[in-house]
Amino acid sequence: MKELMLGNKAVARGLYEAGVCFISSYPGTPSTEITEEAAKYPESEIYCEWAPNEKVAMEAAFGASLAGRRAFCAQKHVGLNVAADPLYTMSYTGVNAGLVIGVADDAGMHSSQNEQDSRHHAIAAKVPMLEPADSAEALDYAKRAYEISEEYDTPVLLKMCTRVAHSQSIVETGERTVPEKTYTKDIAKYVMMPGNAKKRHPFVEERTKKLIAYAETSGINRIEQGDGSTGLGIITASTSYQYVKEIFGDRVAILKLGMTNPLPVQMIRDFAAGVKRLIVVEELDPIIENHVRSLGLKVEGKELFPICDEFSQNLIAEALGEPVPAGKTLDVQIPGRPPVMCAGCPHRGLFYTLKKLDCTVLGDIGCYTLGAVAPLSSIEMTLCMGASIGAAHGFNKVLGEKAAHRTVAVLGDSTFMHSGMTGLANVAYNQSNATVIILDNSITGMTGHQQNPTTGFNLRGDPAGRIDLEALCRAMGFERVRVIDPYDLADCERVIREELDEDAPSVIISRRPCALLKHVKHKPPLTVSNDKCVGCKSCMKIGCPAISLKPSDKTKTGVLSCIDQTLCVGCGVCTQLCPVDAIHGKE
Amino acid sequence: MSNRRETKNIMIVGVGGQGSLLASKLLGYLLLHEGYDVKVSEVHGMSQRGGSVVTYVRYGDRVYSPVIDRGEADYIVSFELLEAARWLPYLREGGRIVTNTQQIDPMPVITGAAQYPADLVARMQAAGAQVDAIDCLALAEQAGSAKAVNVVLLGRLSHYFDIPDKAWQEALAALVPQKFLELNQKAFTLGKEA
Structure with missing residues (x-):
C-alpha cells in the first residue's frame, strides 16, 4: 500500500517489517518519533520502552540482540555521545540477532546544542552507517541494516537528519517476518577483556574490508x-x-x-x-x-x-553558478518570534525568583533552557544533559563559600534521571555546598511529553515503576531536601534563600506538572482591571506570552496591561507581582 | 532541464500551537489521492514553543527537495499576519499569500523591544505579492469553533486550485473526527466563499 509517511515513522515501519522485537530509546529531537511510532504496533510484537538515558538504552538493545531477537535503539546525535561507550566495544563483540542503532543529526540546530556530525562515530567505532535520503529509503534501509548486521556480525548505525526524519514522502509497505536466533554462551566473543578483545580487533579490521566490498557491489551506493x-x-x-x-x-x-x-x-x-x-x-x-x-x-x-x-x-x-530565484523584500523590519515558555509554564515563577535573588544559575537541557531568554535572562550556562550539577560542584569548589551562597544548578526531572544523578553523587561524595533545583514537571517536556522513571508511567502510558526523587536524594546523603510550588512566588523565594544561606548541600524540588499536559486542570483566564492598573509593567517581568501592553492615556507610563483570554491558563504568577491588585480571576 | 518548474510549492506558516498540522495533513492526503508525488516537511522541538513555525508542502510529478527555498513558494498560507510578512521572501514571482488577519504579538513586541509593523497587507502588496487577507478567526467562530481557522484557510486556498470540491470534501472527511465534520465543512465553505 502506498502512503505518505514521516521519515521517522518509515524507520519504525522498517523495524516492524524486519521483525524487530525490542526497542529501548531515550527521546531526543529529531529521533523521538521512531520509538513512538514503533510503540503503536502491538506490544506482543515489538516491546518499546524509554530508558533513563541513551547508554542504558543501547545496552538493553545489545542484551536483546545477545538473547537472539532483533533489537533497536534510537537517539539524537548528542545522545550517541552518551552511548558511545557500549557502541565502541559492541563493534568488537558483534551481535547475535541483528542490532541497529538509530541516530538523528540536526544540521541547522533546530532543537540542539551543537551541530556535530555522527559519521565520525561510525568511523571511530568502525561500524557501518546507512543514510536514507527520504522515507522510502528510511523504510528500506532499516530492513537492510538488519541483513548487514547479521551477515557481517556488527551493530549498524542508521543515520537520519532533521529533513529526512521530519519530512513525509511516499512509501510502500510490506509484511513482517521475524527471524529468531538462539543464545549460546561464547566467552571469547562476548567477554571483552584484553585477551579476548585482542583477538576481536583483527576481526573488526577484516570486517571493514568486507564491508568496503559490500559498498562497491551491493547496490546500496x-x-x-x-x-x-x-x-x-x-x-x-x-x-x-x-x-x-x-x-x-x-x-x-x-x-x-x-x-x-x-x-x-x-x-x-x-x-x-x-x-x-x-x-x-x-x-x-x-x-x-x-x-x-x-x-x-x-x-x-x-x-x-x-x-x-x-x-x-x-x-x-x-x-555551482546556477540561477537562483530572487525573493521579494519588505520595506519594514519584521520583529523576530523566538520560542518562549508557554503561558502557565511552571518554570516561569522559579526563574523569576532566581533572577530576583541575583543567583548564578547553571542550567541544563530542556524547555527550561528558555530561562536564559529575556526578560527572565536567568540561566548563565547550558552544556549537555546533567552538566548543571557537575559544573555547579566545580564552580563552588574553586570560588568557595561566597559563590556557593548564590549559585544554583537547575535541571528537569527527566534530565536528572538521565545523567544528573551521577553529578549529585559527586556533590555528596566530594562535599561541595551545591544547591540543586530539580524542575519536576512530571514529564519530558521539550521532546513532546515522554514518560520517564519519575512519572510512574511507561511509554505506552500504563502504570510503571516510579522513582521517588525525595527518597533518592536522601539516600544519596542529602539531609536537606525541600519541595516547593513554583506558582507560589513567596514560598519559592523563602525556601531558595534558606537553602542558599545554609552551609550544606541541598536539593530543592520545584514541583508542578507541565501546563500542556492533558490531565492538568486550568483555572479560568485572568483579567486586568483597567480602573486599577497603573501601567507599572511589573507583570511584564515574567515574560508571559499572554500578557501585553496596550496604549492608554490614563496612566503615567501611557500603557495598560492586558491579558489574552485565549492564552491565559490562570496560573496566578502575575497576580503576585501586581502592586495594585489589578489582576483577578473571573468573579 | 531543471525539475523545479514542474513542482508546486505551498508553505504553511504561523505561530507554534496554532494548528498547522491538520492543514498540512489534509493537503498531503488530497494531493496524494490526486496522483501527485508529495513531500511534506516540518520542524519539531524547541521552535514549537510559541515560536515562528513553517511547514512545506511540495507536489508534482517527481519531488526531490523536502523544503521550499527563497523565491519558490506558489502559495504562502499564513495563520498570522506578521508570519506572512516574515516569509514573504519565499514567495515566487506571481505567487499568492492567503493569510488570516489575526495578529499575535511576539515576545520582542510584548517586552517593548520592537513594534508590530503597521499596514502589512498593503506593504506586501507594494512588494509585488498578491495578498488574500481574511479574518479567519471570525469565520471559524461563525462556523462554531475558533479552532477551525486552519480549515477556513484551506477553504480559501481551495478557491485557487483546479482540484474538484469533492476531493477536498473527501480529504476533510478522512481526517477530521466525525463529530466535528459538519463544523469543519461549514468552516471550509465559509473560507472558500469569503
Whole structure:
C-alpha cells in the first residue's frame, strides 16, 4: 500500500517489517518519533520502552540482540555521545540477532546544542552507517541494516537528519517476518577483556574490508549517469542528494551514497574517471571529501559549500553558478518570534525568583533552557544533559563559600534521571555546598511529553515503576531536601534563600506538572482591571506570552496591561507581582 | 532541464500551537489521492514553543527537495499576519499569500523591544505579492469553533486550485473526527466563499 509517511515513522515501519522485537530509546529531537511510532504496533510484537538515558538504552538493545531477537535503539546525535561507550566495544563483540542503532543529526540546530556530525562515530567505532535520503529509503534501509548486521556480525548505525526524519514522502509497505536466533554462551566473543578483545580487533579490521566490498557491489551506493551536459560529477548522500537533484535533474552524473561508512574505493575512482569536474556535496564535516582526496583524486567540496548549518536547493545552485530565484523584500523590519515558555509554564515563577535573588544559575537541557531568554535572562550556562550539577560542584569548589551562597544548578526531572544523578553523587561524595533545583514537571517536556522513571508511567502510558526523587536524594546523603510550588512566588523565594544561606548541600524540588499536559486542570483566564492598573509593567517581568501592553492615556507610563483570554491558563504568577491588585480571576 | 518548474510549492506558516498540522495533513492526503508525488516537511522541538513555525508542502510529478527555498513558494498560507510578512521572501514571482488577519504579538513586541509593523497587507502588496487577507478567526467562530481557522484557510486556498470540491470534501472527511465534520465543512465553505 502506498502512503505518505514521516521519515521517522518509515524507520519504525522498517523495524516492524524486519521483525524487530525490542526497542529501548531515550527521546531526543529529531529521533523521538521512531520509538513512538514503533510503540503503536502491538506490544506482543515489538516491546518499546524509554530508558533513563541513551547508554542504558543501547545496552538493553545489545542484551536483546545477545538473547537472539532483533533489537533497536534510537537517539539524537548528542545522545550517541552518551552511548558511545557500549557502541565502541559492541563493534568488537558483534551481535547475535541483528542490532541497529538509530541516530538523528540536526544540521541547522533546530532543537540542539551543537551541530556535530555522527559519521565520525561510525568511523571511530568502525561500524557501518546507512543514510536514507527520504522515507522510502528510511523504510528500506532499516530492513537492510538488519541483513548487514547479521551477515557481517556488527551493530549498524542508521543515520537520519532533521529533513529526512521530519519530512513525509511516499512509501510502500510490506509484511513482517521475524527471524529468531538462539543464545549460546561464547566467552571469547562476548567477554571483552584484553585477551579476548585482542583477538576481536583483527576481526573488526577484516570486517571493514568486507564491508568496503559490500559498498562497491551491493547496490546500496548507486551511480546515476545523467545526460553528461554539464560534465559535473557529484558525490552526495542523504538530503543533500535531494537538493542536487532539485537543481540539476539529469544534467549531472551522481554517485548517490546510501552507506556512508565504510566508503567505496573503486566505485569512486571509476566515477571520477568519467566526469570532468568532481564535487562532493555533504552537510556538516568534509568526511566523504577527505576520503575522496585520500584516494589521490582532484575534488572540490568545502571550498564551495559551508561546514555550518543545513543546505537547501538555492545554496547548491548559488555555489555551482546556477540561477537562483530572487525573493521579494519588505520595506519594514519584521520583529523576530523566538520560542518562549508557554503561558502557565511552571518554570516561569522559579526563574523569576532566581533572577530576583541575583543567583548564578547553571542550567541544563530542556524547555527550561528558555530561562536564559529575556526578560527572565536567568540561566548563565547550558552544556549537555546533567552538566548543571557537575559544573555547579566545580564552580563552588574553586570560588568557595561566597559563590556557593548564590549559585544554583537547575535541571528537569527527566534530565536528572538521565545523567544528573551521577553529578549529585559527586556533590555528596566530594562535599561541595551545591544547591540543586530539580524542575519536576512530571514529564519530558521539550521532546513532546515522554514518560520517564519519575512519572510512574511507561511509554505506552500504563502504570510503571516510579522513582521517588525525595527518597533518592536522601539516600544519596542529602539531609536537606525541600519541595516547593513554583506558582507560589513567596514560598519559592523563602525556601531558595534558606537553602542558599545554609552551609550544606541541598536539593530543592520545584514541583508542578507541565501546563500542556492533558490531565492538568486550568483555572479560568485572568483579567486586568483597567480602573486599577497603573501601567507599572511589573507583570511584564515574567515574560508571559499572554500578557501585553496596550496604549492608554490614563496612566503615567501611557500603557495598560492586558491579558489574552485565549492564552491565559490562570496560573496566578502575575497576580503576585501586581502592586495594585489589578489582576483577578473571573468573579 | 531543471525539475523545479514542474513542482508546486505551498508553505504553511504561523505561530507554534496554532494548528498547522491538520492543514498540512489534509493537503498531503488530497494531493496524494490526486496522483501527485508529495513531500511534506516540518520542524519539531524547541521552535514549537510559541515560536515562528513553517511547514512545506511540495507536489508534482517527481519531488526531490523536502523544503521550499527563497523565491519558490506558489502559495504562502499564513495563520498570522506578521508570519506572512516574515516569509514573504519565499514567495515566487506571481505567487499568492492567503493569510488570516489575526495578529499575535511576539515576545520582542510584548517586552517593548520592537513594534508590530503597521499596514502589512498593503506593504506586501507594494512588494509585488498578491495578498488574500481574511479574518479567519471570525469565520471559524461563525462556523462554531475558533479552532477551525486552519480549515477556513484551506477553504480559501481551495478557491485557487483546479482540484474538484469533492476531493477536498473527501480529504476533510478522512481526517477530521466525525463529530466535528459538519463544523469543519461549514468552516471550509465559509473560507472558500469569503
